[in-house]
Amino acid sequence: EDQVTQSPEALRLQEGESSSLNCSYTVSGLRGLFWYRQDPGKGPEFLFTLYSAGEEKEKERLKATLTKKESFLHITAPKPEDSATYLCASYGQNFVFGPGTRLSVLP
Amino acid sequence: ETGVTQSPTHLIKTRGQQVTLRCSSQSGHNTVSWYQQALGQGPQFIFQYYREEENGRGNFPPRFSGLQFPNYSSELNVNALELDDSALYLCASSLESGRAYSGANVLTFGAGSRLTVL
Numbered sequence: 001e002d003q004v005t006q007s008p009e010a011l012r013l014q015e016g017e018s019s020s021l022n023c024s025y026t027v028s029g030l031r032g033l034f035w036y037r038q039d040p041g042k043g044p045e046f047l048f049t050l051y052s053a054g055e056e057k058e059k060e061r062l063k064a065t066l067t068k069k070e071s072f073l074h075i076t077a078p079k080p081e082d083s084a085t086y087l088c089a090s091y092g093q094n095f096v097f098g099p100g101t102r103l104s105v106l107p
Numbered sequence: 108e109t110g111v112t113q114s115p116t117h118l119i120k121t122r123g124q125q126v127t128l129r130c131s132s133q134s135g136h137n138t139v140s141w142y143q144q145a146l147g148q149g150p151q152f153i154f155q156y157y158r159e160e161e162n163g164r165g166n167f168p169p170r171f172s173g174l175q176f177p178n179y180s181s182e183l184n185v186n187a188l189e190l191d192d193s194a195l196y197l198c199a200s201s202l203e204s205g206r207a208y209s210g211a212n213v214l215t216f217g218a219g220s221r222l223t224v225l
Contacts, residue, residue: 004149034213043111043197043216044150087149094163095140095214097149 002027004090004098012104013078021073021101023088032091033071035064037084038100044087047073078105109134111217113198119223120188128183128220130198138203139181140214141173144195156181157203188224195219 036044050066063074085100142150152165156175170186199214
């Protein structure tokens with residue numbers, strides 16, 4: 001059975017304090033590893049798709065990387081507006097989402 | 108380009124009742140999938156519809172059923188509601204080729220329907 005776990009469950013950072021979120025996955029025939037951002041009361045919003053180990057993608061202060069068993073979302077010099085829940089999802093036969101990491105960035 | 112819209116945004120039902128949730132997909136998308144998100148958890152895949160047929164289902168009982176219409180909008184029906192059905196129900200649309208082993212396409216989510224079962 002495909003599984004996705006994320007750590008930490010919650011993370012509090014000071015503005016400008018860089019950190020990384022972890023996503024570990026077990027999936028048969030990975031066809032894509034996705035990162036989404038979810039704000040309270042809203043649906044998830046797409047950030048990145050990674051397809052193969054070694055791939056990296058960047059968007060503003062975020063960079064996603066992929067290995068054969070894990071993906072990392074690196075946040076460089078975060079701002080309060082980066083506060084959200086970050087969801088990781090694997091796609092094999094179907095999408096399997098992790099429980100998310102709740103990020104709070106304090107001014 | 109309109110996004111994914113869902114209705115109603117909130118609703119309260121009692122145990123044993125039935126509920127229908129509705130979703131309009133993003134313009135140009137042909138596939139709709141539904142997810143259940145319990146508080147503090149990630150979304151769980153319920154099922155997906157492509158060309159008006161269910162073509163993927165997660166670990167949910169048959170009392171969860173759905174429809175996709177020719178305009179690609181969709182409904183999620185849940186019969187015999189249970190307390191554990193209380194959750195945020197998310198609809199997502201995407202553009203799929205329908206071919207097995209094709210790459211996954213990006214899901215565009217609606218804001219969800221918050222269901223409370225008392």
